[in-house]
Amino acid sequence: MRYCPNIRRKLKIAALVICVLFFLSGEALASSPDEDFLDKLQHDSISYFIREMNPANGLIKDSSRPGSPSSSAAAGFGLTAICIGESRGWIAKEEAYQLVLKILKTFKDDVPNERGFFYHFLDMRTAHRAWNSEVSSIDTALFLAGALFAGEYYKGSEVETIARELYERVEWPWMLNGKSILCMGWKPEEGFLWYYWDSYSEAMILYALAIGSPTHPIPAECWSEWKRPVDSYKDYRAIYCTTGSIFTYQYSHAWIDFRSLYEDGVNYFDNSVNAVKANRQFCIDNSGLYKAYGENSWGLSACLGPEGYRGYGAKPGAGFNDGTIPPCGIAGSMPFDPIASLNGLKQLYSEHKEFLYGQYGFKDAFNLDKEWWAEEYLGIDVGITVLMIENYRSGLVWKKFMSIPAVKNWISKCFTSRNSL
Amino acid sequence: MTHEMHRRTHYLINRSFQLKYTFAIALTILAVMLISGIGIYVGMWSSIIENFSKFKVSENLETAKRIADYEGARYGKGDFRLEKIFREAELLSAKEQDTLHEALKSVNKALLPKMMVFVVIVFIGGIFVSHRIAGPMYHFEKSARAIRDGNLSVNFNVRKTDEMKETALSLEEMVESLRRDIDKIKKINHDAQIDEILSKYKT
Numbered sequence: 064m065r066y067c068p069n070i071r072r073k074l075k076i077a078a079l080v081i082c083v084l085f086f087l088s089g090e091a092l093a094s095s096p097d098e099d100f101l102d103k104l105q106h107d108s109i110s111y112f113i114r115e116m117n118p119a120n121g122l123i124k125d126s127s128r129p130g131s132p133s134s135s136a137a138a139g140f141g142l143t144a145i146c147i148g149e150s151r152g153w154i155a156k157e158e159a160y161q162l163v164l165k166i167l168k169t170f171k172d173d174v175p176n177e178r179g180f181f182y183h184f185l186d187m188r189t190a191h192r193a194w195n196s197e198v199s200s201i202d203t204a205l206f207l208a209g210a211l212f213a214g215e216y217y218k219g220s221e222v223e224t225i226a227r228e229l230y231e232r233v234e235w236p237w238m239l240n241g242k243s244i245l246c247m248g249w250k251p252e253e254g255f256l257w258y259y260w261d262s263y264s265e266a267m268i269l270y271a272l273a274i275g276s277p278t279h280p281i282p283a284e285c286w287s288e289w290k291r292p293v294d295s296y297k298d299y300r301a302i303y304c305t306t307g308s309i310f311t312y313q314y315s316h317a318w319i320d321f322r323s324l325y326e327d328g329v330n331y332f333d334n335s336v337n338a339v340k341a342n343r344q345f346c347i348d349n350s351g352l353y354k355a356y357g358e359n360s361w362g363l364s365a366c367l368g369p370e371g372y373r374g375y376g377a378k379p380g381a382g383f384n385d386g387t388i389p390p391c392g393i394a395g396s397m398p399f400d401p402i403a404s405l406n407g408l409k410q411l412y413s414e415h416k417e418f419l420y421g422q423y424g425f426k427d428a429f430n431l432d433k434e435w436w437a438e439e440y441l442g443i444d445v446g447i448t449v450l451m452i453e454n455y456r457s458g459l460v461w462k463k464f465m466s467i468p469a470v471k472n473w474i475s476k477c478f479t480s481r482n483s484l
Numbered sequence: 485m486t487h488e489m490h491r492r493t494h495y496l497i498n499r500s501f502q503l504k505y506t507f508a509i510a511l512t513i514l515a516v517m518l519i520s521g522i523g524i525y526v527g528m529w530s531s532i533i534e535n536f537s538k539f540k541v542s543e544n545l546e547t548a549k550r551i552a553d554y555e556g557a558r559y560g561k562g563d564f565r566l567e568k569i570f571r572e573a574e575l576l577s578a579k580e581q582d583t584l585h586e587a588l589k590s591v592n593k594a595l596l597p598k599m600m601v602f603v604v605i606v607f608i609g610g611i612f613v614s615h616r617i618a619g620p621m622y623h624f625e626k627s628a629r630a631i632r633d634g635n636l637s638v639n640f641n642v643r644k645t646d647e648m649k650e651t652a653l654s655l656e657e658m659v660e661s662l663r664r665d666i667d668k669i670k671k672i673n674h675d676a677q678i679d680e681i682l683s684k685y686k687t
Contacts, residue, residue, distance in 0.1 A: 126550070130543025184551065194551055247559070258559045306557075365557045372550060374557035 108424035109148040112141035121165035127440045132184040132193035135202040139209030140446020146216040167225040179233030197248035204269035208318045215463040235273035243288045262290040267315035275473030283476035294379035299341035307380025309364040312338040313395040317450040320461035324478040339399040345377035353386030354431035359410035362392020366428040369435040386432040390425035391444035397455035498618035506610030620648040634684035
């Protein structure tokens with residue numbers, strides 16, 4: 064009898080353990096198909112960066128279209144995607160390292176640069192400027208984000224050394240062109256472009272790297288110089304990008320974890336959550352106009368369309384739309400609205416996989432009204448798919464990128480933490 | 485030896501030697517021409533053909549259009565007339581491709597018969613050139629047989645345009661020396677047996 068309390072306690076513990084195990088097994092069973100689906104989508108998408116790479120120099124095609132040049136931004140997404148592939152065991156450790164190193168060496172030694180900035184498009188074979196493309200500030204930033212992430216992933220290696228070297232040689236103040244906002248680009252024939260990153264957009268990553276630079280930083284005040292227009296669509300209020308394209312709420316977030324960063328009470332992660340929900344609501348509300356739009360088919364973003372590449376978007380903003388849906392718009396929203404994103408991706412896959420899904424995952428876009436299906440994949444669209452799914456699943460990119468000293472430097476200059484509010 | 489004796493009425497004096505010699509030259513030249521032709525074709529024409537192929541031109545136009553589209557989407561300066569312009573450029577490039585294709589066809593058409601004519605000219609030239617060697621050789625052979633038969637009055641004259649002039653001169657000197665020595669021996673000899681041998685030589 065004197066052992067009764069112990070027995071009761073043991074029974075209670077056993078019952079608790081059984082309940083926990085039952086719950087966990089139930090969860091595991093419930094989430095397993097979703098995990099398998101995300102595994103497949105990420106795995107297939109990552110293979111774009113391996114198969115569409117020139118094995119001689121590591122340059123990655125802008126698009127899977129034959130004859131496509133390489134793009135600096137695609138290389139940035141590729142660098143990150145290859146590390147993700149390695150972390151998930153889909154690419155052998157040594158192979159992944161060598162691929163990353165090859166890309167970085169080519170950008171260090173062969174790709175022409177203007178004060179550290181790279182051209183938007185590069186010839187796949189020679190690594191020289193393709194066509195009359197511009198020296199692009201945002202594409203340089205997207206490349207460097209991938210390079211710095213890879214440097215952090217392979218900390219202490221040659222990859223980190225080259226990534227730091229590429230970052231530290233960029234003369235960011237030059238791209239200000241005497242103003243307090245960054246210019247979009249420069250051409251040898253014309254000088255600086257007429258366009259500036261003067262309003263909320265995907266350029267937050269550009270400003271972050273420019274302000275955080277240990278060698279050639281721009282003043283921290285530049286961060287507050289770009290406009291932050293606010294508008295609402297239905298219940299969703301957001302600082303918006305004029306194009307209304309969903310990628311503008313995603314690209315910076317692919318590397319930067321804004322969840323704990325506050326700027327005068329504004330949290331850009333929450334802002335993207337609202338913008339994503341508004342984009343989805345806009346598609347639901349216009350489902351009568353366009354066949355493809357609906358609760359599981361949204362994510363209006365710049366992508367290929369029946370008439371070529373267009374800056375599609377929703378509200379808030381003056382989004383142009385014609386019924387074209389890019390699956391990457393949904394995949395890139397995974398951290399902001401996981402349930403809606405996963406449901407959307409699964410529905411697109413189950414309903415349209417015959418035309419919409421191929422060797423590199425989801426093709427770029429489709430338009431049911433015009434019975435048009437993209438035949439190609441775009442590197443940056445495949446890239447945002449891989450990175451944002453990974454951030455949703457493990458937070459790997461965020462964790463590594465946020466520990467880079469330059470990023471910490473930018474945060475210390477421009478943000479307050481939630482605790483300090 | 486009269487002037488008429490030097491005139492050659494046919495050029496295949498030593499048929500097997502001259503044909504062998506001429507074929508060797510013609511085949512060597514043909515081989516050089518083919519190798520050069522293939523080299524030029526692979527190195528230059530194939531590059532031109534590839535870069536001006538319908539596929540490549542279409543790819544390039546698509547890239548140009550795509551870059552313009554990207555700029556339009558990024559800078560908000562979309563110009564939908566571009567679509568029309570690029571389609572017209574594609575049509576124009578199709579016309580240019582036809583022109584290039586025609587140019588290549590006419591070059592090939594013109595080159596092939598010319599190559600054949602060139603080989604025939606080389607062959608005929610080979611016969612002409614070779615007979616300048618074969619002629620003296622034939623003449624030397626005939627003279628050598630005559631000397632064997634005791635005729636020391638032969639000569640080794642060759643024509644101005646013939647080869648082997650130095651050889652002819654040496655042979656001429658050799659026969660002259662032999663003729664002088666035989667004459668001398670004839671004058672001092674009184675042996676009937678040697679007389680009989682010497683009688684064979686007509687100096």
